[in-house]
Amino acid sequence: MGAQLREYKQKISSAQSTKKITKAMxxxxxxxxxxxxxxxxxxxxxxxxxxxxxxxxxxxxxxxxxxxxxxxxxxxxxxxxxxxxxxxxxxxxxxxxxxxxxxxxxxxxxxxxxxxxxxxxxxxxxxxxxxxxxxxxxxxxxxxxxxxxxxxxxxxxxxxxxxxxxxxxxxxxxxxxxxxxxxxxxxxxxxxxxxxxxxxxxxxxxxxxxxxxxxxxxxxxxxxxxxxxxxxxxxxxxxxxxxxxxxxxxxxxxAAMKSASDNADKLITDYTRLRNNARQAEITQQIAEIVGGADALAS
The missing domain is CATH 3.40.1380.10 (ATP synthase, F1 complex, gamma subunit)
Structure with a gap:
């Protein structure tokens, strides 16, 4: 799960760098x-x-x-x-x-x-x-x-x-x-x-x-x-x-650079949503592991 988060962060950073270039052009x-x-x-x-x-x-x-x-x-x-x-x-x-x-x-x-x-x-x-x-x-x-x-x-x-x-x-x-x-x-x-x-x-x-x-x-x-x-x-x-x-x-x-900037914005939004979903899934999994461990100790 951590590797997936790092992958999404890298893609977001790459899209942001691309947007800076296309916006300048x-x-x-x-x-x-x-x-x-x-x-x-x-x-x-x-x-x-x-x-x-x-x-x-x-x-x-x-x-x-x-x-x-x-x-x-x-x-x-x-x-x-x-x-x-x-x-x-x-x-x-x-x-x-x-x-x-x-x-x-x-x-x-x-x-x-x-x-x-x-x-x-x-x-x-x-x-x-x-x-x-x-x-x-x-x-x-x-x-x-x-x-x-x-x-x-x-x-x-x-x-x-x-x-x-x-x-x-x-x-x-x-x-x-x-x-x-x-x-x-x-x-x-x-x-x-x-x-x-x-x-x-x-x-x-x-x-x-x-x-x-x-x-x-x-x-x-x-x-x-x-x-x-x-x-x-x-x-x-x-x-x-x-x-x-x-x-x-x-x-x-x-026109081409404006279209590229808009596409970069869309990619950033999509990858941010996927990153948030992955992070929420990781938090949920950690909570489930903690509760499971606590139940095991109690029993």
């Missing part, structure tokens, strides 16, 4: 998520403005630009997978990796070869463990991504897109990441980054969903304007996706 994630959300809010207007400008230029001109031209046949597709460098975030990494693999399977069913570009240690570790090859990898900045990293990623993707497929290039680029919806919800999302999808103004107007673009005058001409806008567009979209993924990761960590 929950508070750290809560403090970081505010900064991550502020960075997302700061970058989103610029990303939307650049996207709107590129769409306006491409819609109201007849430019045949390589980044907006739809290829006749798509044989190779690139997928940029954004994960985190650390775990302890619930299903954050597993759901985005599953989304990327499902997209890759869908593309393969369409007869396309898939090339992966990985961001984050979790995605890199997953591919290495399963001996899957990736074209390029970036690690170390998943919690606080910088614009320089977004530029590096966009340069690598654009270079692959502009390279002929016979020499290892790709025909289209997809981005898969966790989009921050709320503190509770982080949704895996996949977007086609290139070629840029341009909606024809007349067809959009017939559906009643056309956006009224301002009339632009291009100086020196629309081609050079589009050449300057498209790299900025790609960099801003990738940077915004990185920030969305970082904010979603902090929210997922906070």
């Amino acid at each position: 929950e508070l750290i994630a809560a403090s970081r998520i505010q900064k991550a959300m502020a960075r997302v809010r700061a970058s989103s207007p610029f990303s939307r403005a650049v996207t709107r400008a590129v769409s306006a230029v491409a819609t109201h001109t007849d430019i045949d630009h390589p980044l907006t031209r739809e290829p006749e046949t798509v044989t190779r597709s690139a997928i940029l997978l954004l994960s985190s460098d650390r775990g302890l975030a619930g299903s954050f990494n597993s759901q985005v990796i599953r989304e990327a693999l499902e997209l890759a399977e869908l593309l393969r069913e369409e007869g396309k070869e898939v090339v992966f570009y990985l961001f984050g240690r979790k995605a890199v570790g997953y591919f290495q463990f399963r001996r899957m090859v990736a074209a390029e990898e970036w690690i170390g900045e998943a919690d606080t991504p910088t614009f320089q990293t977004a530029v590096q990623i966009s340069d690598a993707l654009v270079a692959a897109y502009e390279t002929d497929e016979a020499e290892g290039g790709v025909n289209e680029i997809h981005v898969v990441y966790n989009r921050f919806v709320s503190m509770i919800t982080q949704t895996p999302e996949s977007i086609r980054l290139l070629p840029l999808e341009v909606v024809d103004a007349e067809s959009a107007g017939s559906s009643g969903q056309a956006e009224l673009y301002p009339l632009y005058e291009f100086e020196p001409d629309a081609t050079e304007v589009l050449d300057g806008l498209l790299p900025v567009y790609i960099q801003s979209r990738i940077f915004n996706a990185l920030l969305q993924s970082a904010a979603a990761k902090q929210a997922a960590t906070q």
Whole structure:
């Protein structure tokens, strides 16, 4: 009985130590998520403005630009997978990796070869463990991504897109990441980054969903304007996706650590009740032995 009491005391102490760690990590994630959300809010207007400008230029001109031209046949597709460098975030990494693999399977069913570009240690570790090859990898900045990293990623993707497929290039680029919806919800999302999808103004107007673009005058001409806008567009979209993924990761960590703290509280309550029952049983047994001994002496 004494050994059972010691076992329960050790389990209670272990659960209390675990709770201290998870509670501290929950508070750290809560403090970081505010900064991550502020960075997302700061970058989103610029990303939307650049996207709107590129769409306006491409819609109201007849430019045949390589980044907006739809290829006749798509044989190779690139997928940029954004994960985190650390775990302890619930299903954050597993759901985005599953989304990327499902997209890759869908593309393969369409007869396309898939090339992966990985961001984050979790995605890199997953591919290495399963001996899957990736074209390029970036690690170390998943919690606080910088614009320089977004530029590096966009340069690598654009270079692959502009390279002929016979020499290892790709025909289209997809981005898969966790989009921050709320503190509770982080949704895996996949977007086609290139070629840029341009909606024809007349067809959009017939559906009643056309956006009224301002009339632009291009100086020196629309081609050079589009050449300057498209790299900025790609960099801003990738940077915004990185920030969305970082904010979603902090929210997922906070939720996971709160759940772990609640589970530790439940374990402490359950083991405390079991310890009290064991101690009561031990006291009852001791009293029974004393009464039994006293009866034996009296008789």
